[in-house]
Amino acid sequence: MAERDELAARSEFRRGLADLSAYAPGDVLAYRQEALPPHVFDALGRGRYSAQDELDLHGASMARAEQLLRRFLADSRAAGCGCVRVIHGKGARDDGGLPVLKNLVDRMLRQRADVLAFHSAPPAQGGTGAVLVLLARRAGRA
Secondary structure (H helix, E strand, C coil), X not given: CHHHHHHHHHHHHHHHHHHCCCCCCCCCCEEECCCCCHHHHHHHHCCCCCCCEXXXXXXXXXXXXXXXXXXXXXXXXXXXXXXXXXXXXXXXXCCCCCCHHHHHHHHHHHXXXXXXXXXXXXXXXXXXXXXXXXXXXXXXXX
């Protein structure tokens, strides 16, 4: 039953991904939960937080990238990481197609309660081909 619910949720997510406007290769990804102070978000966008872990999704299929990202965020949070980097690539193709992984990462991160904020990385850290993510502390951690 739980497996069927998970498959239904993923299918719904993919339909939603197709329905929403998509980001182009050079677009900046940015999101902040309202409770997060703006100065913390600004510091994230400037790359002032060191990523404690990193996930590179280059070459992954959409389904595999979704699976890897879910596991990575759960593991990173469990390990107490506050800031991580996800490399999704720019997705700039000769055929003019949209960057699938970039858009997938954006949609997934926006839906997670444990993601306080994310911002495309500064140029020296991957630019618009990577995103820095601030994670909420685990419950019970001081």
